[in-house]
Amino acid sequence: MTTTDYASLLIDAGDYAGRDDVAHLFPRFLALAELKFNRVMRTAGMEKTTAVPLAEGEGSLPPDFLEARQVLAADGRALRALPLQELSSHGTAAGAPIGYAIIGSAIEVRPKGGDNIHLTYYAKIPPLTAEAPSNWLIEKAPDIYLYALVEEIAVWERDVSKAGAAEALKRQAMAGLGLADERLRWGNAEVVIGGLTP
Template identity: 25%
Template sequence: MSLATYSDLLASVAAWANRADLDAIIPDFVTLAEARINRDLRLRMQLVSTTFSTVGGTRSQALPSDWLEFQNLDVSGGASSAPLNYVPLGYMEEKFPDNGSLGKPSIYTLQAGNFLLAPTPDIVYTLKAVYYAKFPALSVTPTNWLLTNHPSVYLNACMKEFSLYTMNDERAARWEAMYKSAIKDVQDADDSALSSGSALRVRAG
């Protein structure tokens, strides 16, 4: 059976599960699987570059909807550019309370779908970011890079969710082991290619 599209994956999970009564719930297995995969993988194919423009007197910036994690975040002003360093939210609130001092940002933190800058920008600055993006959800697009190149990751993750749903701990453990092995293979191959000197490919945001 082909595993090239979302419909293929739904049909394959139904076939592996050998259940004819789960058509309504199998899409949930895919959604849960995708959430886990996005937590577990950080591949070069997920890297996206983009820019933000600050607003004077405002320290909050909305994160992109597909954002998972920053690889780099730099601030540019005038002729100079410098990296922004991540700090815990508590540290920022202690050192820069209530949107306090104004200036060129040097640190950032994360809060509820936003990233916060400190000092609070006093003027417009350009922020240059490279971040890991979520794989496009298969319920929105028929396929994506991961399904095309590593369908076992999707199938194993979905079958783990099916086993949990049917409360079959033994099968869940087997699918979990296969999922972890597939994830490790994909991540190790990507890390190895990067360390061997392959060019880093950054997709435009």
Template identity: 35%
Template structure:
């Protein structure tokens, strides 16, 4: 599930949201808007040597932190669009978005995992096939929600 949040970027490292799974888009809401480009940690080190401070134009993920390069010369407001982790089920959280919208994924995943315990190994391919089918439906639903409704176009690095 895609989530959007904002953060203040005023140092080299900024904590990522606790439910962060993967970045979709990170941009500075400056004038003009600047879309940050992902680079490896090694490339970030090289860029930082050449350009130690200024308006960030690159990012990398280091553990549970966002590293921007170059190191910000002032405070910036960033908008982060990211994939959210699937919340775990617990006594106080008996449902989540996956269970609400796609309960068959939980059902067939559980049946697949229970088959060896129940010594019903011949059912593993059946449950596994259904699990993969419903998981593919979740991904197709996500893709449809993301890419339907308009034409795709190339995204510029900055907006003027």
């Protein structure tokens, strides 16, 4: 496989799909594929950490935010995700923050405070473009991109069998990436059994 960046992906996807006349539609296909990736994929390559300044217990989420992985108070304590109703019940309380909720493009922490929080989150996959021809996903798993593009071309062609075959290959490649990610994160972790022991 020669897929290494935006330009080679365009060539390889056309070859695999048997179409050399879809280059003008390539950005649209790519955007659709990346939209689907961002809905389901959660791997270490997507993780970022940032400080979020709060004003009256509210801060703006990063523009590429997909999902919180960990939220820490300024003193390093982990904050719990709380249902909005429970979070609201702490609205007038004073003291150290105990929990948070995501509301639209903001994160709200209660009790309210002005300290920064530290957010580890899953970020959207940086989009591939002619100007930004590479990202971590195409470097780590170019087959996922390739099969996703072939699938989008097949959907556009209304070729159900080709789309189904490409989707199956994409899912298999994504499962392989997920397995590699689990091994990366937990490869030598110890098993700890909770509860009372005899």
